[in-house]
Amino acid sequence: MGGPRRSAFFILQALCVFLTLLDSQNTVDAVTKDCVKRCPQHSKCINDTACRCDPGFKSSTEIITDHTDSCEDINECGPPPIVSCGRFADCKNTEGGYYCTCNPGYVLGSGENTFRNESENSCQDVDECSSGEHQCDNSTSCVNTLGSYKCYCPRGWVPKPGFQNSQKTTQCEKIFSRWTMPPGIKSQSLSGFFERVQILGRDIKSASAQDIIGKLIESVDGLLEVPGDLEALTLRDQLRTATNLLSGLEHVLRTLAKTMLTAPFTYHSSADTELTLMIQEQGNENVTMGQTHARMMLKWSEAAGERDSGPVMAGMLSSQNMKKLLAKASLKLDLEKKSELEKLHESTVSGTQFRFLSAINSAFLSNTKTEKLDSPVTFAFSHLPATPGPRQELICAFWKGDNDSGGYWTTTGCQKLGSLNGSTTCQCSHLSSFAILMAHYDIEDLKLALITKVGLALSLVCLLLCILTFLLVRPIQGSRTTVHLHLCICLFVGSAIFLAGIENQGGQVGTRCRLVAGLLHYCFLAAFCWMSLEGAELYILVVRVFPGQGLSKPWLYLIGYGVPGLIVVISAAVNSQGYGRVLYCWLNPDHGFLWSFLGPVTFIILCNAVIFVITVWKLTQKFSEINPDMKKLKKARVLTITAVSQLFLLGCTWIFGLFLFDPKSQVLAYAFTILTCLQGFFLFVLHCLLNKKVREEYRKWAGMVTRSKYSEFTTSTVGSSHNQTRVLRPSESGM
Incomplete structure (x- = not known):
């Protein structure tokens, strides 16, 4: 009995304990669920009234009792960092935690991607260049660096x-790849030069920058010393070529200078071309660099470009040979300068001319944006000593390239500070190629212009009267009259062309200007040829022993018009560019082309002078004879005096005229103008008014005109009276 009962008791007791425990657990679960509802996110309950943040989070207090509190993530990576990942690594924060990774360009030796602390750090550099993970352009070379790589030219x-x-984005090109011939220019000399330049580009790997610079300057000197077919190019193409050479040299020299380790560097060629380079660290101090032809002072901060780091450079290249391509360029005045000159001279500035006094000096820096500098640059240029004459000025000019004209000289942005003993100081707000010029301003003289127009108009009228006289007056017809007639025709046509087209308004030598220059060349040569024929006629009349009638008309025409035509054709064939100048449509004095006019004229004047001396001597002998033929001798004397006077007038006129196209004094210009205007009047007086037969013929014409007018008046009067009589008679009869 006791055993079963005891068992039942234990079972009952165990059941009671289970029920008690079950009730207790339900009570705890109820309390916990109620606590969780009161705890913020990322925290856990401690008891029914308190909470604690999870690891990796924090709150304002360690134990949270206020339901409004919150748990925030702890940033183990800082700042300040709580953990250390070691070298070449970076900490990455996560919500409630963190991890470590190697920096870009590094990987873990273990092959893992992340780790937790410095003791696990095995980060090592990745060679992107050898592993092929770089993105360098094909034109560059990859160079590995710690954790990265760079792309170098x-x-x-x-x-x-x-x-x-x-x-990493660098793209490169060859140093000489952008320096090529200007488009549209055909020149074997220039083509050969650029072929040599490309060969120099291939030698850069084996030669030093100094050697390349020396060979480059020698190549440029060789091109300019013997320009070859460059001289046959149009003016625009010559100026475009010069602009290309200057800009190309500047770019290449700047680039080569950046590869040099030694500085300063100076190179002086056998052709007197001189280069000076200065390379040093960036700074704000004033720096002066110089050479034989020029010195430059600038603030060194101007030498650095926006992206330049490390040493920067400044350079100056001086060339004498470059003047050959730039001498024919125009000089353009800015509006302020032009207004100042017109106010000073109280007249219009019609144009400018110049001549070089110094070498062409190109200044350049590492900074390529030098059109407007923050601080001006001061230059001191050495040049030939010169004293400005009337309407002349010594100026600081710079070269400005232009697509339309090829380029021109100007002074905008530069001012002259002073000049003494062959050295001129200039200050400019930009950099370019500079030169010291002696400028000559063509100030339009209104009085001279009025004298020219009125005087030439008078001369044309007188020459026309001479032409009509020689054609219509029969008593004076003969070989000498033929000579005088065609002399006046040549002068009339030449003067008309001179009056209408001597000035080149466009500033560029075009077809019209060349045609005018050619016609003037022909007409004035023809005038002197016909004048030489008058000397021949005198020689035949006075000097020859046997009687003669002079040259026949075919020979006169052949010599008078054929010889000047032949000279002009040969001159144009040899140098067609010699016709026309920038300001005047006349012969260009360059390369001695003016002697195509001066030579024949000088020869004719000398020959006629010799003939006239011989003639006067012969006349003197004949006047001293016992029984001279006084009638013929007086006629010969008159003809000789006339011819000598004519030669003197035309010869003196063109002696002054030669200086007119390169004016240095107003006296010469006025002398030429007055003598030119007197030509027609003088010939009219000499050959018409002083000729007895012509005067008699004029009197006959005057009498005929007077009688004609009187006859018309008498006829009209008689006729009027007769008509009145006829009108009155019927009325009378009617009365």
Whole structure:
């Protein structure tokens, strides 16, 4: 009995304990669920009234009793960092935790991607260049760096425009790749030069920058010393070529200078071309660099470009030979300068001329944006000593390239500070190629212009009267009259062309200007040829022993018009560019072309002078004879005096005229103008008014005109009276 009962008791007791425990657990679960509802996110209950944040989170207090509190993530990576990942690694925070990774360009030696602490750090550099993970352009060379890589331009290459060296995006090109012939220019000399330049580009890998610079300057000197077919180019193409050479040299020298380790560097060629380079660290101090031809002082901060880091450079290239391509360029005055000159001279500035006093000096920096500098640059240029004459001025000018004209000299942005003993100081707000010029301003003289127009108009009227006289007056017809007639025709046509087209208004030598110059050349040569024929006629009349009638008309025409035509054709064939100048449509004095006019004229004047001396001597002998033929001798004397006077007038006129096209004094200009205007009047007086037969013929014409008018008046009067009588008679009869 006891055993079963005891068992039942234990079972009952165990059941009671289970029920008690079950009730207790339900009570605890109810309390816990109620606690959790009161705890913020990322926390756990401690008891029914308190909570604690999970690991990796924190609150304002360690034990949370206020249900408004919150648990925020702890940033183990800082700042300040709570954990250390070690070298070449970076901490990455996560919600409630963190992990470590190697920096870009590094990987874990274990092959894992992440780790937890410094003791697990095995980060090591990745060689992107050898593993092929770089993105360098094909034109560059990859160079590995700790944790990264850089793309460098190889030797002889430079970054393309818009790119920088040693960048992952760098793109390169050859140093000479952008320096090519100007488009549209055909020149074997220039083509050969650029072929030599490309060969230099291939030698850069084996030669030093100094050697390349020396060979380059020698190549430029060789091109300019013997320009060959460059001289046959049009003026525009010559100026475009000069602009190309200047800009190309500046670009290449700047690039080569950046590869040099030694500085300063100076090179002086056998052709007196001189280069000076200065390379040093960036700074704000004033720096002076110089050479034989020029010195430059600038604030060194101007030498650095926006993206330049490390040393920067400044350079100056002086060339004497470059003047050959730039001498024919125009000089353009800015509006302020032109207004100042017109106010000073109280007249219009019609144009400018210049001549070089110094070498062409090109200044350049690492900074390529030098059109407007923050601080002006001061130059001291050495040049030939010169004293300005009337309407002349010594100026600081710079070269400005232009697509339309090829380029021109101007002074905008530059001012002359002073000049003494062959040295001129200038200050400019930009950099370019500079030169010291002696400028001559063509100030329009209104009085001279009025004298020219009125005087030439009078001369044309007188020459026309001479032509009509020689054609219509029969008593004076003969070989000498033929000579005088065609002399006046040549002078009339030449003077008319001179009056209408001597000035070149466009500033460029075009077809019209060349045609005018050619016609003037022909007409004035023809005038002197006909004048030489008068000397021949005198020689035949006075000097020859046997009687003669002079040259026949075919010979007169052949010599008078054929010889000047032959001279002009040969001159044009040899140098067609010699016709026309920038300001005047006349012969260009360059290369001695003016002697195509001076030579024949000088020869004719000398020959006629000799003939006239011989003639006067012969006349003197004949006048001293016992029974001279006084009638013929007086006629010969009159003809000789007339011819000598005519030669003197035309000869003196063109002696002054030669200086007119390169004016240095107003006296010469006025002398030429007055003598030119007197030509027609003088010939009219000499050959018409002083000729007895012509005067008699004029009197006959005057009498005929007077009688004709009187006859018309008498006829009209008689006729009027007769008509009145006829009108009155019927009325009378009617009365």
